[in-house]
Amino acid sequence: MLGAVYGDIIGSYYEVHSTKDYNFPLQKESTFTDDTVLTVAVCQAILNNPKNISVFDIRKRGYEYAVQYQAYYKRYPHAGYGAMFTAWAKSDELSVQKSYGNGGVMRVVPIGYAYDTLEQVLLQAKASCYYTHNHRETIAGAKTVAGSVWLALHGKDKKEIQTFCEKQFDMKLDVPIDSLREYISFDSRTNKSVPPSVIAFLQSNDYESAVRNAISLGGDADTMACTAGGIAEAYYKAIPHHIQSFCDSRIDFGLKTVIQRFRKTYADR
Numbered sequence: 001m002l003g004a005v006y007g008d009i010i011g012s013y014y015e016v017h018s019t020k021d022y023n024f025p026l027q028k029e030s031t032f033t034d035d036t037v038l039t040v041a042v043c044q045a046i047l048n049n050p051k052n053i054s055v056f057d058i059r060k061r062g063y064e065y066a067v068q069y070q071a072y073y074k075r076y077p078h079a080g081y082g083a084m085f086t087a088w089a090k091s092d093e094l095s096v097q098k099s100y101g102n103g104g105v106m107r108v109v110p111i112g113y114a115y116d117t118l119e120q121v122l123l124q125a126k127a128s129c130y131y132t133h134n135h136r137e138t139i140a141g142a143k144t145v146a147g148s149v150w151l152a153l154h155g156k157d158k159k160e161i162q163t164f165c166e167k168q169f170d171m172k173l174d175v176p177i178d179s180l181r182e183y184i185s186f187d188s189r190t191n192k193s194v195p196p197s198v199i200a201f202l203q204s205n206d207y208e209s210a211v212r213n214a215i216s217l218g219g220d221a222d223t224m225a226c227t228a229g230g231i232a233e234a235y236y237k238a239i240p241h242h243i244q245s246f247c248d249s250r251i252d253f254g255l256k257t258v259i260q261r262f263r264k265t266y267a268d269r
């Protein structure tokens, strides 16, 4: 799941300084953002309670995810959250928000690592959206990404992953990346950013090219690279050394500790 965190870090600079250049340089100002913080919050919720749920537990399990989102927001309040999430996270009570933003999608990669069946992954993805993104579009996006990670980890090929994603979104994902690049601009709506992120992965050859594809679309760069990078790592099982050393020094110690615990429990098994 470091593939998601690294994608966020590399994309952070280009969220603000949008690029359409595939050969963009790694920028020294790069930093982790809300995508990483909330991905770690999901890791924490899973480490605290790794049990499977049934369809009747969505709300209860959703509450456990939501408590972690608020706790991590309070620990890292300046990580670039959206206005709607910030207002929700600051509030003393847990209300149910119906956002269709991609914030509910950027944090779900760990779910794909933690559970044994695709059915359980999809239930957990839905629960993770319950309090902040209770909207069918974001729930579909969260299922797409967590499910794709699970499929990749279980040896499914790109054709199978594509078919699964197309079913979730009811949308064809065979558009050539170069033609997508021509008309994409910043849009954090799930339906505008998640399908192109999946395409960025599908048309990649390795981890780095997935992240470069996602960022050079010129959209919501950190979140799109987090999403594409998360699936790409699960699929290719390798991240180049220069990317690891560039990003590792940019992750806060408190986040790194949870990531290491999560990886030891799930990703390295």
Ligand SMILES: [Mg+2]
Residues within 6 Å of the ligand: 033, 034, 035, 079, 080, 222, 223
């Ligand atoms: Mg971000």
